[in-house]
Amino acid sequence: DATAHPSFDGHQQVDFRVDPVSGLRSIIAIHDTTLGPALGGCRMWPYANDMDALDDVLRLSRGMTYKNALAGLPLGGGKAVIIADPKTDKSRALFEAFGDHVDSLGGRYITAEDVGITDADMEIVAGRTPHVRGIRATGLGDPSPFTAWGVFCAMRTAVGFALERASLAGLTVAVQGLGHVGGRVAALAHADGARLIVADIDQARVDEVVARNGATSVPVDRIHAVTADVFAPCALGGGLNETTVPQVRAGIVCGAANNQLRTPQDGASLMRRGILYAPDYLVNAGGVISIAPERPGMTADEMKSRIARIGDTLGLVLSRAKMQDLPPEVVADRMAEERIAAARRDRSA
């Protein structure tokens, strides 16, 4: 009985596709379309079983509803997963079949790249359905620079709020993970006058940032615990947990990684310790804003000013969190829910 699955709570539609010819096995989950069609990436992953894939797509699609709502986008939340190994199972037929799956939902779900999917894969999908965003042909290309810009704008707001600083000049920013997003966050912070402390499991990336931005490097198991004004998690999720939170010495946590808090208790612990946590899905929305079809033909500069609104929204979240004595991530969730509820009321009025 699928409806007994606890995470089905609130989802509008979950669609399974099995195509024996191409070998496609995909699930598209549409969580909520109150604000508009459900936008969310497609992940390709060799899940151990179908239940793990279902869990993942339900959790991720729900997250997209909150992310898109708080970003002020006219979009709902959805997500897709392809149950297969991106290293061995890719074929043109498979992505064509996935394109047909997306198209069968008539635009209620709009897909994009996520873990395991490349531009080339999505080009094939786009040959079968118009409901694709974020590929070079349809917009501004790689969303990572826009994600990094949003993180930087949020960081500016956070230091204004907590330290009454107008910029990062003279402050220390510790960046964990120097990939597509983290490397650019480091460069933006450096250009704004910050001192950098960095770590990455990939030594070449560390060397590059040290050479380019004069950063100090530390081992990966120490970066969360260094003395800094801002800690920016830009690697993988779950980095803030019962082991690491008590060791954080920065007064602000603001970074790009998804699902930074392993549990809600970790957010409460940060608050108890007086550490300002900038909610991850608000901070890292620059990428999804850049692929959202709000105003086709927007230039990169116009897009950057649109994304700068992440900083304004964070300001609202932090003020309200302080007033109500609540963790910022709880306030962010409530604000997203309020936007959806207001749209629902308008619609039924």
Ligand code: NAI
């Ligand atoms: P990426 O794969 O380019 O970079 C991740 C970096 O973290 C790599 O350099 C990797 O070597 C490093 N890393 C992995 N484990 C580490 C560890 N334990 N300690 C230190 N470094 C470690 O990924 P990308 O695109 O930069 O994304 C970073 C985070 O931001 C991810 O959590 C992603 O989900 C999130 N995000 C990315 C967006 C985008 O536009 N690329 C949009 C929204 C969220």
